[in-house]
Amino acid sequence: MFELLKTDTTTKARLGRLTTAHGVVETPVFMPVGTQASVKALDPRELREMGTQIILGNTYHLNLRPGLDIIRAAGGLHRFMNWDKPILTDSGGFQVFSLAKIRKVKAHGVEFRSHLDGSALFLGPKESMEIQRVLGSDIAMVFDECPPHDAPAKEQRLAVERTIRWARECREQPRAEGQKVFGIVQGGVNPALREECAKALVAMEFDGYAIGGVSVGEPEPEMMKAVELAEPHLPAHKSRYAMGLGTPAQMVELIARGVDMFDCVLPTRVARNGTAYTKRGTFSIKGGAVKADFGPIEAGCDCFACQHFTRAYIRHLLNVNEILGLRLVSIHNSHLYLRVMNEVRAALAAGTFGEYYREFIAGYTPTQKVLSQRKKHTAD
């Protein structure tokens, strides 16, 4: 399923190829997030045009709305949303632990109340895998427990134990045809827990491995540490996926630490607030500074927005609440994330990733305001 094409000689970065039921994914890859069967503000044509290889869908949200009966009747998530390339679905575990206000963890899953209408629901390994089977995603994720980054040691241990037990249950459930399943490594920043969790999951021989418990409000050094603790215990011939991350610079940092796959709501979320990404960081496209700036969002960018519209026009649209404004910034930001991945893969193929990595990080200025929006991940 995963072919490791090349490993960087100066870092742990990997060039790979992931084969799924709906096509091949070149890695490292960024997966735009289509929480509710739509990557916010974008249509599938725009996603294809910007080079999207695979998108993410959310089990928790899709199970609530439109509900499984509708997606089953549509013939699966691909057909429901008219997306014929690969889809990865998360398990809903993250949302149950972050969105549901009232919940009770049981042996075989979690009792909780819907964040929409308070109705009583239950989600566990069996339920999650059944939903993902009906969704028909190319890659399903196991149902895990994702504790807060500052959870006490005992809670982290319990979460790892449950995550391992639930992963085993997920492993045994029926799947959609050709559906692959990834395990999720938990364990916070505790080296022993990360190792224990990774080894137990690797023994179960999943099709790939995610590093969970990141992008849950922790400081960036902890995020890096969590990945560094898990990665050495993951097999080289399987994909590694860091869930819910991150900024372009964080992705490049994690690629250098051996990660292949990313998903993040930031590019479309900050777009709706008028924040544009560039390879050097972010800037506000609502401010007066660009009101008569007739250049593109980012010089040299070949996205649909930058090829056809100016900063001044997009600023105007955003300031008068025209939907086209946030569409255009969403296109540019998502395209930028994908473009960075294209460049990373080209550098890996050319054997120049070490150089690309240093230059990228040196040229990128992280914005605190943008980073703080990662914490809202749960709502999307």
Place this chain on the structure above:
Amino acid sequence: MFELLKTDTTTKARLGRLTTAHGVVETPVFMPVGTQASVKALDPRELREMGTQIILGNTYHLNLRPGLDIIRAAGGLHRFMNWDKPILTDSGGFQVFSLAKIRKVKAHGVEFRSHLDGSALFLGPKESMEIQRVLGSDIAMVFDECPPHDAPAKEQRLAVERTIRWARECREQPRAEGQKVFGIVQGGVNPALREECAKALVAMEFDGYAIGGVSVGEPEPEMMKAVELAEPHLPAHKSRYAMGLGTPAQMVELIARGVDMFDCVLPTRVARNGTAYTKRGTFSIKGGAVKADFGPIEAGCDCFACQHFTRAYIRHLLNVNEILGLRLVSIHNSHLYLRVMNEVRAALAAGTFGEYYREFIAGYTPTQKVLSQRKKHTAD
């Protein structure tokens, strides 16, 4: 500028061709409304794909935001919004009389306060034409006074007198290169006033004529009457434009009464409320009736939305507030308006418009809820 290609033998319907600085417009034509330099929710590519020939821009709104200095610096409205086909701009008169809460009519225009921040502004024939010159529209409209449909006779007479005087002033102002100017006939449902206004404007030899004072909250019979009163006094070799109208059935009715051009915010406005147009009337695409309906919005429609997405999917998107939902309904509704015009032109060319007209009206059920939204025209 306007070529009358054919006149229907059973009605007053006309097949025509309007040549502007940015290209030829086949009439009868529907003009999507781009109030603030964007047809709401749509991008220029989508507009081109659905066969849009000409769009409308709003002098009042564009003058407030982004402001004339920005559009001048961009090189005009076409370049600012990246639309290279014809644009018609209204004069701002309608908005001054409907949006501005506090206003004072003077000899050479109207003193009023911005509906955005209350700042004092003045708009008259000279100012309106200067703004439209800078916008660089292909067709500019004269600055007129548009009284409420139930205004007393004296007010209607004064409005006609001012409209004629201001039209003469507009006639003398500098224009953008190749810019055409249309006069606007006022006079409510008073036959003498409509005739007087039309004749005075025709004597000034404008490039085309609009019928104003319609779509201002009047009952439909009054709207039809206003057009019937003005039309006989307009020259056959100039375009006729009924401003701010209407439903598909109203457009077809008015085409049969000799009107060539229409603009209306309904297709995109009702789309944002989840109302879809078909050739038989409207229906709500948010309701439970379509939750498992995997057909297109309208059978046989070749718009981007109907070619790629189902009612069930669009309903889901609208119910979870995904922007793509209102984008898709906006595309379909605008396309339906344009498609009806295509069919009308084809019927006129084939000499079968009388039949088309009867069948269309017989098959169309007007929805009161949709019609009532016409009254909100002013806010868009």
